[in-house]
Amino acid sequence: MPTAEELKTRIEGALPGASAAVEDLTGGGDHFRAEVISERFEGLSRIEQHQLVYEVFGDEVGGPIHALSIKTSTPGSTR
Amino acid sequence: MNNQEIRDFLQNAIDENRVMLFMKGTPDEPRCGFSMRTSAALNAMGVQYAAMDILPDPRIREELSSLSGWPTIPQLFIDKKLVGGCDIVMEMYESGELAEALGVEQPEEEPQAPEAEAPQSAPLGLENRLS
Numbered sequence: 001m002p003t004a005e006e007l008k009t010r011i012e013g014a015l016p017g018a019s020a021a022v023e024d025l026t027g028g029g030d031h032f033r034a035e036v037i038s039e040r041f042e043g044l045s046r047i048e049q050h051q052l053v054y055e056v057f058g059d060e061v062g063g064p065i066h067a068l069s070i071k072t073s074t075p076g077s078t079r
Numbered sequence: 080m081n082n083q084e085i086r087d088f089l090q091n092a093i094d095e096n097r098v099m100l101f102m103k104g105t106p107d108e109p110r111c112g113f114s115m116r117t118s119a120a121l122n123a124m125g126v127q128y129a130a131m132d133i134l135p136d137p138r139i140r141e142e143l144s145s146l147s148g149w150p151t152i153p154q155l156f157i158d159k160k161l162v163g164g165c166d167i168v169m170e171m172y173e174s175g176e177l178a179e180a181l182g183v184e185q186p187e188e189e190p191q192a193p194e195a196e197a198p199q200s201a202p203l204g205l206e207n208r209l210s
Contacts (some may be wrong), residue, residue, distance in 0.1 A: 004125075016131040046163060046167050046170070047149075047161060047162065047167060047169075049141050050163065050164075050166070050167065051148060051149070054149070054150050054151075059150075061151060062144070062150045062151060067113070067151065068151070069165070069166050070166055071166065071170075
């Protein structure tokens, strides 16, 4: 079962320079929320930004990771 | 119905409905909190939209995700383009971008109430074609 810490490590490993905060929403290892800040998101639409994060996990989202809620931003943005 | 036919049906639904929501359950009876919030946001916008329940057959979801490149449900399409799932739709709702994308005025009230109003459009069914 994946842990929040593991998800954070994988996101930060796949998106160089990214900083991720991952929370296990239910404590059950299957519903997560990730807030990711990365320069890679610059110039991308929100959907493209989220797709970059989903790509890290491939088929696991919808499988062992039942739900992954994502919020993305760039270092320069105020949000 | 084979996988290609399901895929064609989904593509057709996206092409023919300006606002197309794929969800778990229906706007009247959502079967997942994320689907519920997304359809409630659309209801609050007062727009007509088509909704399809992806639960009746696992192949619907498989084909949809391979078509859209998006792993989770719900998925909202506006003008044949994937707009996002629950997180993005809610963010866009709050920022006013959803109203803009739909071409309507931002409503005064927040879509807090999960007991969403009845949708204006009937859900799109695929069940009876899945034999």
